[in-house]
Amino acid sequence: MINQDIAIMFDTMADIMEIRGENPFRINSYRKVATILRDMPEDIGDFAGSHPIEKIPGIGKSSAAKIREYLETGQMSDYQKRLKSVPPGALKLLEIPDVGPKTIARLIDEKGITDMTSLEEAIEKGRLEGMPGIGAKTIQKMKKGIAFVKSYKGRILLGEAMPAAKEIIAALKEHAGLKQLEVAGSLRRGRETIGDVDILAAETDTNEPTNESLPCSRSDQPDHEKARRGRHIIKTFTRLPMCAETLAEGDTKGSIRTKSGMQVDLRVVPKESFGAALQYFTGSKEHNVKLRSLAAERGLKINEYGVFRGEEKIAGKDEESIYASLDLPFIPPQLREDRGEVEAAGADELPKLIEQEHIKGDLHAHCTFSDGAMTVEEMAHAAAKIGYRYVAITDHSKNLTVAGGIDEDELKERNELIDRVNAETDGFSVLKGTEVDILKDGSLDYADSVLEELDWVIASIHDHFNMSESRMTERIIYAIRNPHVDCIGHLTGRLLNRREPYPVTVHEIIEACSEHNTALELNAHPERLDINDITCREAKKAGIMVAIGTDAHTAAQYGLMRFGITTARRGWLGPGDILNAKPCGFFLQGHDA
DNA sequence: GCCGTTTTCGGCCCGACTGTTTTCAGTCG
Numbered sequence: 001m002i003n004q005d006i007a008i009m010f011d012t013m014a015d016i017m018e019i020r021g022e023n024p025f026r027i028n029s030y031r032k033v034a035t036i037l038r039d040m041p042e043d044i045g046d047f048a049g050s051h052p053i054e055k056i057p058g059i060g061k062s063s064a065a066k067i068r069e070y071l072e073t074g075q076m077s078d079y080q081k082r083l084k085s086v087p088p089g090a091l092k093l094l095e096i097p098d099v100g101p102k103t104i105a106r107l108i109d110e111k112g113i114t115d116m117t118s119l120e121e122a123i124e125k126g127r128l129e130g131m132p133g134i135g136a137k138t139i140q141k142m143k144k145g146i147a148f149v150k151s152y153k154g155r156i157l158l159g160e161a162m163p164a165a166k167e168i169i170a171a172l173k174e175h176a177g178l179k180q181l182e183v184a185g186s187l188r189r190g191r192e193t194i195g196d197v198d199i200l201a202a203e204t205d206t207n208e209p210t211n212e213s214l215p216c217s218r219s220d221q222p223d224h225e226k227a228r229r230g231r232h233i234i235k236t237f238t239r240l241p242m243c244a245e246t247l248a249e250g251d252t253k254g255s256i257r258t259k260s261g262m263q264v265d266l267r268v269v270p271k272e273s274f275g276a277a278l279q280y281f282t283g284s285k286e287h288n289v290k291l292r293s294l295a296a297e298r299g300l301k302i303n304e305y306g307v308f309r310g311e312e313k314i315a316g317k318d319e320e321s322i323y324a325s326l327d328l329p330f331i332p333p334q335l336r337e338d339r340g341e342v343e344a345a346g347a348d349e350l351p352k353l354i355e356q357e358h359i360k361g362d363l364h365a366h367c368t369f370s371d372g373a374m375t376v377e378e379m380a381h382a383a384a385k386i387g388y389r390y391v392a393i394t395d396h397s398k399n400l401t402v403a404g405g406i407d408e409d410e411l412k413e414r415n416e417l418i419d420r421v422n423a424e425t426d427g428f429s430v431l432k433g434t435e436v437d438i439l440k441d442g443s444l445d446y447a448d449s450v451l452e453e454l455d456w457v458i459a460s461i462h463d464h465f466n467m468s469e470s471r472m473t474e475r476i477i478y479a480i481r482n483p484h485v486d487c488i489g490h491l492t493g494r495l496l497n498r499r500e501p502y503p504v505t506v507h508e509i510i511e512a513c514s515e516h517n518t519a520l521e522l523n524a525h526p527e528r529l530d531i532n533d534i535t536c537r538e539a540k541k542a543g544i545m546v547a548i549g550t551d552a553h554t555a556a557q558y559g560l561m562r563f564g565i566t567t568a569r570r571g572w573l574g575p576g577d578i579l580n581a582k583p584c585g586f587f588l589q590g591h592d593a
Numbered sequence: 594g595c596c597g598t599t600t601t602c603g604g605c606c607c608g609a610c611t612g613t614t615t616t617c618a619g620t621c622g
Contacts, residue, residue, distance in 0.1 A: 025605050029594035060595050098611085100620050135613055185622080198622080250610050255621095265622080267609090285606090285622075292606055303607065 001503075003037040003044050006070055009079045010034040010063070015091050016082045018101035019108070033063045035286070039339060041538040042507055045071050089115020095152070096145035097247075098138075106131070120146055154497035155193035156262055159526020159563055162187060164262055165197045168240065172201065172266075176236040179204055180274055184267075184281035190334045190566035192529045193496060196263035198281050202274040203229055227251040230268045237266045273305040275318035280304035286338035287331075294326050294342065334569040351572045354565055358575040360583060361390035362558055364435065364458060364489070364521065364549020369414045370395035371403040373554040376417050376430060382555030384428040390584040392456040393418065394433035394549075397445035400462050405437070408450050415453065429584050431455040435489055440464045442478025444485070451484035455587050458521060458549070460489030461502070469503035476504060477512040487519040487547045487579075490530040498527070506535055510542045519545040519579050522571075524564025525557075536571020546571075547579040 014030040036058050037044060047053070048071055053064035070076045086108065092115065093104045107113035110131065111122055119142070122128055128139050162183075169181045178201050182188070185198030203226070234254035238246040247263065248255040255265045269277040280288065281304065292302050301308045306316025307325040315321035320330050328345040332353055335341040344350050366372030367379050374382075376393055383391035395414065396405035406414065411434065418430045433456035437445040444451065444459060451457050459479045467475065479485055491509065492501030513520060520539050523530045528551070531539065539546055548564035550557050568578060575581040 023594080026594045028605080032595085058595070062594060098620065102619055133613065133618075137612060141612095196622090248610055253609055255610085280607095281622080283622080289606065296606095301606090305608095 001043070002071075003040055006044065006067055006076075007034040007037040009070070009076055010037070010066075012091065013079055013082050015094055015101075016086050018094075019086055019090065019105050021101070021105060029058075029060075029063070032058045032286075033067075037067075039337075039534060041534055043505075046507075087114035089117075092116055092149075093119065095149045096142060097148060098141050099145060103134070106134075116146060116149070151261070155195055156197075157496055157526045158187070158190065158192055158194060158529070158566070159560070160260075161194045161197055161262065162563075164242075164258065164260065165199060165264070168197075168242065168258075168264060169199060171240050171242070172199075172233075172237060175240070176201075176233050177204065178202070178233065180271065182278055184278055185283060188282045188333045189284065189336055190563075190570055192526075192532065192567065196265060199264065199266045200274070200278055200281055201233060201266060201268045202271040203233070203268060204271070226270070233268050234266065269304065271317075273316050275321055276302070276306040276316035277304045279319045279322045282333050282336065284337050287336040287342065290338050290342045291322075291326065294328075298326070300325065332569060334566060335572065337570075352574045353569045354573050354575050354578050354581065356562065356565055358578065358581040359388070359548070359561060359565070361388045361392070361431075361580050362550055362552065362561065363392045363431075363433075363456060363487070363547045363580050364394050364523065365391050365552040365558075366395055366435075367393050367414070369393075369404075369406050369410060370400075371553060376414070376421055379552070379555055380421055380425065380428065380430050383558060384425070386558060388558075389427065390429045390431055390587070392431035392433035392549075392587070394435040394456065394458050396462075397434060397436040399437040399439060399445040403462075405445075408446065411446070411450065429588070431584075431587050433458065435460050436485075437462055438475060438479045440475070442475040444479060444482060448482070448484055451482075454484075456487075457485050458487045458489040458547075459485045460521075461493055465493060465502045467502070469505055472502055473505040473508050476509055480509070480512045480516050480518045483516075485518055487521050488513070489521045489549075490523040490528050490551075491520060491535070492530050492532075494530055495527050496529070501530070506538065510535075510538055510544060513539070513544045514542045519547045522546050522548045522564050522568055524548055524550045524560045524562075524567070526560065526563050529563065529567045531571075533567050533570035536568055536573050540571065540573055540577050545579045546573060546577055549580075 010030045011034040014027045017027045036056060044067060048068065053059055053067055054061050066076050066078055090104060090108055093099060107119065111127060113119045113122055123139060123143055128134060165183045165187060172178050172181055180202035182200050184200045187194050187197055230251040234249055237254045238249050238256055242258045243256040244259045245257040247257060252268050253265065255263065257263055267277065267281060295302045295307065299309060306313040307322055315325040323330050329350060331341050331345050331350065362383060365379055367374060367376045379391060379393060396403045398405045398407040415432045418432050421430055432454045434454055435458045438459050438461050439445060476488060480488060492504055494501035520531050522536060536546060546568060548561065548568060550560040552558050
């Protein structure tokens with residue numbers, strides 16, 4: 001995708017400028033351009049064909065010219081020039097924790113370091129010793145950091161980070177007697193991958209003054225007493241059983257690496273500032289910057305302790321108060337990416353977002369007929385038990401032999417079983433479904449006469465990933481045109497940290513879906529989250545419905561629905577945009593079942 | 594480099610922790 005290619009160039013230029021010590025605000029604007037390009041649903045080349053690039057807020061004349069040059073020539077001369085100004089391996093050094101641009105610049109200029117290998121060598125030979133400001137501890141940290149970068153396997157998946165965070169919160173509640181604890185950061189915003197886990201704790205003390213009008217620094221509490229309590233909480237944190245290494249341990253902040261390699265930061269804040277701190281540490285940075293500029297226009301100042309008019313604290317106990325001080329409604333964490341949510345909130349046009357309670361069923365599940373681990377009955381009972389009204393059993397089709405895909409006879413047998421299960425159940429239905437393979441030429445793995453017997457047809461790609469973008473797109477559109485196809489499964493086939501998405505022109509798919517009234521699946525498995533948040537939002541704009549499915553192969557995986565919901569919320573989707581917020585009857589219309 | 598219902602120049606968020614420091618720079622979020 002060309003947007004991603006250009007975004008990487010802008011990010012790389014920003015990295016180089018940091019090492020070269022250029023104006024931080026200029027660097028920031030380069031990073032912003034990269035983010036804008038990544039978040040753009042459409043191809044920047046297509047966009048540039050009909051719009052001036054500099055009309056995009058955040059992209060000015062200078063960046064637009066760079067982008068245009070690349071679109072026209074396949075080259076960006078500023079990028080090439082900047083690349084030559086640092087050793088090619090030096091950028092990788094930025095990934096080492098606690099090693100930043102200033103240090104790297106000195107390593108290059110004073111010691112001739114060019115990459116990770118030469119840095120390791122210099123450390124081994126003691127060549128860094130005696131550098132002013134870089135002592136034994138810093139060198140030791142570098143060594144550890146290099147080992148960490150080498151073992152690094154990518155960002156942590158939402159589905160791994162959330163349970164880990166919950167476990168730590170439970171342990172802190174137990175060992176430190178804390179009541180108010182929340183996940184913050186990108187994990188709270190529900191990003192599909194997370195750099196590190198942020199947790200926020202409020203000090204618990206019944207004697208604490210709660211007078212909102214007092215700035216926190218004028219609390220009756222002696223500072224040393226607060227510091228002592230904070231330190232105690234942080235010490236408890238760094239001694240939790242899951243902690244493998246302590247990275248920092250202060251009065252209000254601690255940082256550990258867990259045994260599974262995750263960095264977890266804990267911050268302790270006064271109770272009366274909990275909302276301000278939660279808002280602040282949830283981010284995103286871009287969202288906060290926007291709020292701060294809104295505050296500045298009103299003569300207010302926001303920091304992690306509250307909202308202040310001069311010395312007077314006017315908000316901070318909860319997040320609602322922070323937004324209210326700016327005359328804004330509460331903005332859900334999943335929207336806080338500076339993608340228009342602050343403006344929408346100001347105009348009272350925030351969408352009503354999908355919630356777990358709106359979900360009436362799961363539209364993607366497997367049973368023992370294909371590669372699932374549980375029977376139709378077991379899957380049905382488990383779904384009914386969590387309060388669903390239906391589940392679609394969507395076994396693989398015969399082409400997908402590795403996953404036990406079933407042929408027409410087996411499908412018929414399974415459908416008869418589903419009929420029997422449904423006959424015995426009240427208020428709950430099993431939908432007769434399939435996840436039918438889209439074959440290489442776009443045709444489907446079952447004939448129309450077979451598909452028309454089913455309540456719910458997901459069509460998915462499971463092979464021939466290496467096609468060109470245009471052929472892959474045609475292949476999927478061919479399937480969309482089949483009137484029996486209700487939904488396209490995991491559109492891009494990506495596996496986070498493991499497999500790149502196959503190339504597909506998303507806006508053409510969306511157009512085709514819109515034309516043929518076909519839904520897109522939001523596969524809720526944390527490795528997939530496919531379609532992603534950006535595509536969700538595009539689908540909504542085009543009026544396409546989204547079906548959240550967990551791809552459950554066992555009943556326990558119904559719980560993955562929450563990650564799908566989070567992603568849908570990030571895509572601004574509400575109950576009206578989600579197919580499985582509809583009642584069961586919606587899926588049975590037109591069928592005999 | 595970007596932006597402007599005060600502005601075309603001057604601002605762009607800011608506090609905690611660490612290490613190597615005699616008062617602060619670098620890193621991080």
